[in-house]
Amino acid sequence: MYYLGIDAGTSSMKCMIINNKKEILYENSCSYEYNHPTEGYKEIHPKKYLEALKKMILEIPNTINLIEIESICITGQMHTTVFLDEVGNSIRPAILWNDTRMKNKVQLLKEELSDNVQTQFISKSISTGCMATSLLWVKENEPNNYKQISKVCSVKDYLTYQLTGRFCTDFCDASTSSLYDISNKCYSSYMLNKLEISEDKLCEVYPSGYEVGTLTQEWISEFKINRYAKVRVGTGDNPASAIACDIIKNKEPLLSFGTSGVIIVPRDDKEFCGKGKNVLFSKDGKRFSNIVQGSLQAAGATHLWWVKRIIQSNDLSIDQDIISDDRIGKNTVRFFPYMNGDKTVYADPNLRGSFIGLDLNTKRSDMLLAIFEGISHATRLLIHEVLQGNMPKRIKVNGGGSKSDVWMQVLSHVLNCEIEVYCGATSPCYGACLIAWEHDHNVVDKEERILSKKFFPNSKIAKLYDKQFDAFLHMYNIMKQFDKE
Helix, strand or coil: CEEEEEEECCCEEEEEEECCCCCEEEEEEEECCCECCCCCCCEECCHHHHHHHHHHHHCCCCCCCHHHEEEEEEEECCCCEEEECCCCCECCCEECCCCCCCHHHHHHHHHHHHCCHHHHHHHHHCCCCCHHHHHHHHHHHCHHHHHHCCEEECHHHHHHHHHHCCCEEEHHHHHCCCCEECCCCEECHHHHHHHCCCHHHCCEEECCCCEEEECCHHHHHHHCCCCCCEEEEEEEHHHHHHHHCCCCCCCCCEEEECCCEEEEEEEECCCCCCCCEEEEECCCCCCCEEEEEEEECCCHHHHHHHHHHHCCCCCCCCCHHHCCHHHCCCCCCEEECCECEECCCCCECCCCCEEECCCCCCCHHHHHHHHHHHHHHHHHHHHHHHCCCCCCCEEEEECHHHHCHHHHHHHHHHHCCEEEEECCCCCHHHHHHHHHHHHHHCCCCCCCCCEEEEECCCHHHHHHHHHHHHHHCCHHHHHHHHHHC
8 A cells, every 4th residue: 555745845846655665666846836926925825836736736646546545644834824605715815925025013022911911922922924923914904805705724734625625734834823722722812803814714734644534425435535535634845854764753953954943842731931933733633742933034935046046057066075174163254044034043034145355366166165154053953952051062954955965964063062063854744744654554664764975064064163153153133234224
């Protein structure tokens, strides 16, 4: 039997099929673009997700018999909000997780919610681009659209609805909506009253892997998929990565360098401390983990910006081979990496990036190195805040950024810790496959993941970066002065 995992990301959708032995039989992806109607606005029409899903299923080769698919599970970007009317049609474009249109109201919301015992945890997690702030924006700016809302859901839950006709979500997406009381595990009456929205317009909350149902007749007829294939509630992309990397049980931190940079730290239920967003995760609704995550808005996205927009190349490895070892730790160019604001450390959506220290001898490779160093310094600060100063001796890393040996070696020096880079299947898509596999086999996956490379810090270079980190901490105040002006 086969297990189909789907990952609806920011700019592309991926699918994966594994067999009973958890071997990957097929992978594919489909890109799409989102819209920038105006400064800070990031939207996408939900039909693009549906079109991408259908396209990928049609491209599955004949060597894989879709009649043998046992279960389907979907993961995806958290926060992105889809607005549907009473017949399930999209009322307006979905508002993406990295949208910042509510940046001027978030701080006021945080202060309001922190004064209420019922919403103290929500005050720590509410941010631009989450479901609560996106709903509030529509309520205040598009009242006619707001009146038409019958259901509101995340991307993965929208796709699950399209497959089955049922609206449901998992504890992860519920807890990151800023509409959910993570302590009492129910929707917040305070937030529902504030938004003047009834609970029946939100998805029912189930454990990840819960069997929603089977495919609608339309999907069965069009794609010849097993009519008995179970569709299961998925989870957010970061918890799915945590499952793929097998870190939840051992409570090991994971650093995911994708479009953003996310530190994921599994903790016990109700262990809510330090900065970062508390994300509930459960496979049975009885045993819960609190997966704390803090993020950089743009990590891999910054590198992509440099290569594609500035260098105008499609080669993501460009210039890395000419960064000499003697430049590591001695670069005179500095980079402030908050290209799209910050949610976790500074909670400042207005922050922007900057190069400092350029002169007539500056080379392109110096600026690339500065980008790797700046993101690494910001990562160090992020980890320090999330772990309350308890810096780990080892961090596991996955994601596209981990493919750069130069970047990972710089990261090891800056963090002054061992970096273990995963190889093989550690993607959210693989995590979705494993959720389906585990529930169908009624066992917990205990496979040891294979690590491809290890990077170790050099004590002398680490000290050089310590001095640079002290200077990095002052760059926020410099950038705020520019913001005031």
